[in-house]
Amino acid sequence: MKTKGDQQLVRRINRSVLLRLVRAQPGLSRARLAAESGLTKSTVSLLVRELLDEGWLDEAGASVGDGMGRPSTPLHINVGVRALVGVEIAIEVLRVVCVSLQGDVLHSDAQPLADHTPAVVCAQVARMVAAAHRHLLASGLRLSGIGVGVPGAVHDATGVVRFAPNLGWRDVDLLPRLSRALAREKVPDVAVQLQNDADAAVLGEFEFSxxxxxxxxxxxxxxxxxxxxxxxxxxxxxxxxxxxxxxxxxxxxxxxxxxxxxxxxxxxxxxxxxxxxxxxxxxxxxxxxxxxxxxxxxxxxxxxxxxxxxxxxxxxxxxxxxxxxxxxxxxxxxxxxxxxxxxxRYGAWTPSVGAAALALHEYLRPVRTDAQARRVRPAGAESLA
Structure with missing residues (x-):
C-alpha cells in the first residue's frame, strides 16, 4: 500500500479543486472555498497558504464582511508570478507565445519553419523558446511549463509522434530531442508537454474560456x-x-x-x-x-x-x-x-495558446498513470506543484 503516494495525489487533487474554483469564481473566500469544495476549513486554509506562497493565488482586493464573523479576504488567480509558454510546430511556420494563467497573451513570435528534419525543428523551437523566456524574465515572471503542439498523432504515454504525414514524420521520438535542445539553450528545466495541435487548440478554448x-x-x-x-x-x-x-x-x-x-x-x-x-x-x-x-x-x-x-x-x-x-x-x-x-478566440494563435494550456490542464486535472507522469516531466524538471 503506497500511503505516501496516495496522500500526495489527494493533496494535488485538492489543490487543483481549489484552483479550478477560484478560476471559475474569482473572489471566493476561504470559507466559500470550503463550502464549494466540501473540504474542511483547516484543509482549505493550509492549501490556500501553499498556493499563495507558490504564486498561484493572490489575496487582492479589500476584505468583505458577511455579517457572520470576521471579514473574509477574496482570492484570485495570481497573474503576476507564473506564466506558460506554448509552441505550435506547423507545416510552414513555428509560433511561440507566452501566456498568463488566465490566458492573456504576453508575448508572441512567428517564424517560417526552416526545415522538417526533427533535429532542425527542435533547435529552432529551442531558440524561440529561449527568447520567449528572456521576455518573461524581463517582465518579472517565472516560467512554469512548456507545451508543444504538432500536426500529427502523438502517443500519450510515450510522447512519440506516431504519424505526421505533412511533416514526413512517423514514429519520431520528439520529446527527448526537444528537451535536449531546450537544455542547450539554457531554458529552465520545467515540465514539457507534447500533444497534437488540434488537441492543444481545444484545451486553449476550454481552459481559457x-x-x-x-x-x-x-x-x-x-x-x-x-x-x-x-x-x-x-x-x-x-x-x-x-x-x-x-x-x-x-x-x-x-x-x-x-x-x-x-x-x-x-x-x-x-x-x-x-x-x-x-x-x-x-x-x-x-x-x-x-x-x-x-x-x-x-x-x-x-x-x-x-x-x-x-x-x-x-x-x-x-x-x-x-x-x-x-x-x-x-x-x-x-x-x-x-x-x-x-x-x-485567438485566431491563428489558437494552437500555440492551446499548447500553453496543456500544462495548466494537466495540473488542474492531475489524475494520470505513472507512465504519463514520467512523460510530461523529464528528469530534473521542476514540477508545477
Missing part, C-alpha cells in the same frame, strides 16, 4: 492538414493510442481525390488550405464538405460547441459561413437544434 467552459467541446483545424481536438467529460479525449480526432483522414467520398496519407477521398483532400488553393479559391463545394464533416461530429459527440479555425477559414471567411449553413440545413431536416459553431 469564461467560467467552467463548454463541455463537450470540439475544435476543428482546417489548415494544411485537417484535425480535431475533443474535450469530453472535463478531459482531453485522445483515444487508445492518441489517434482520436484524425478527422482529416475520414473518407467523405469513395474513390475521391488522393490524400497525403495515401487514401482516396479523405476530408483533407477537400477542405485543407492546399485543397482550396488547388480549387482556385472556389469554396462553395468545399464548404459543403466541411458542413458534412461538422454534422457528423455533431451527431457523434453532441457537443455544446464546435470551434473551427485554420488557414482555410482565415483566407476564406465565406468557407465557414457556408459550412454553418449546411449544418443548419441538416438540423432543420431532422427537426433539431444544432450546436454553436464559431471561430476561435
Amino acid at each position: 469564461d467560467g467552467e467552459g463548454e463541455d463537450p467541446l470540439i475544435f476543428v483545424s482546417c489548415d494544411v492538414g485537417v484535425g480535431a481536438g475533443i474535450v469530453l467529460n472535463d478531459r482531453l479525449f485522445i483515444g487508445a493510442q492518441g489517434m482520436a480526432g484524425e478527422i482529416g483522414h475520414t473518407v467523405l467520398q469513395v474513390d475521391g481525390p488522393r490524400c497525403s496519407c495515401g487514401r482516396l477521398g479523405c476530408a483533407e483532400a477537400f477542405i485543407s488550405s492546399r485543397a482550396l488553393e488547388q480549387a482556385g479559391g472556389d469554396t462553395v463545394r468545399a464548404a459543403r464538405y466541411l458542413g458534412v464533416l461538422l454534422q457528423n461530429l455533431w451527431v457523434t459527440f453532441e457537443p455544446r460547441a464546435i470551434v473551427v479555425g485554420g488557414k482555410s477559414c482565415e483566407a476564406h471567411p465565406e468557407f465557414l459561413r457556408g459550412a454553418i449553413d449546411t449544418v443548419a440545413h441538416y438540423a432543420q431536416s431532422a427537426g433539431l437544434v444544432p450546436p454553436v459553431i464559431r471561430s476561435p
Whole structure:
C-alpha cells in the first residue's frame, strides 16, 4: 500500500479543486472555498497558504464582511508570478507565445519553419523558446511549463509522434530531442508537454474560456492538414493510442481525390488550405464538405460547441459561413437544434495558446498513470506543484 503516494495525489487533487474554483469564481473566500469544495476549513486554509506562497493565488482586493464573523479576504488567480509558454510546430511556420494563467497573451513570435528534419525543428523551437523566456524574465515572471503542439498523432504515454504525414514524420521520438535542445539553450528545466495541435487548440478554448467552459467541446483545424481536438467529460479525449480526432483522414467520398496519407477521398483532400488553393479559391463545394464533416461530429459527440479555425477559414471567411449553413440545413431536416459553431478566440494563435494550456490542464486535472507522469516531466524538471 503506497500511503505516501496516495496522500500526495489527494493533496494535488485538492489543490487543483481549489484552483479550478477560484478560476471559475474569482473572489471566493476561504470559507466559500470550503463550502464549494466540501473540504474542511483547516484543509482549505493550509492549501490556500501553499498556493499563495507558490504564486498561484493572490489575496487582492479589500476584505468583505458577511455579517457572520470576521471579514473574509477574496482570492484570485495570481497573474503576476507564473506564466506558460506554448509552441505550435506547423507545416510552414513555428509560433511561440507566452501566456498568463488566465490566458492573456504576453508575448508572441512567428517564424517560417526552416526545415522538417526533427533535429532542425527542435533547435529552432529551442531558440524561440529561449527568447520567449528572456521576455518573461524581463517582465518579472517565472516560467512554469512548456507545451508543444504538432500536426500529427502523438502517443500519450510515450510522447512519440506516431504519424505526421505533412511533416514526413512517423514514429519520431520528439520529446527527448526537444528537451535536449531546450537544455542547450539554457531554458529552465520545467515540465514539457507534447500533444497534437488540434488537441492543444481545444484545451486553449476550454481552459481559457469564461467560467467552467463548454463541455463537450470540439475544435476543428482546417489548415494544411485537417484535425480535431475533443474535450469530453472535463478531459482531453485522445483515444487508445492518441489517434482520436484524425478527422482529416475520414473518407467523405469513395474513390475521391488522393490524400497525403495515401487514401482516396479523405476530408483533407477537400477542405485543407492546399485543397482550396488547388480549387482556385472556389469554396462553395468545399464548404459543403466541411458542413458534412461538422454534422457528423455533431451527431457523434453532441457537443455544446464546435470551434473551427485554420488557414482555410482565415483566407476564406465565406468557407465557414457556408459550412454553418449546411449544418443548419441538416438540423432543420431532422427537426433539431444544432450546436454553436464559431471561430476561435485567438485566431491563428489558437494552437500555440492551446499548447500553453496543456500544462495548466494537466495540473488542474492531475489524475494520470505513472507512465504519463514520467512523460510530461523529464528528469530534473521542476514540477508545477
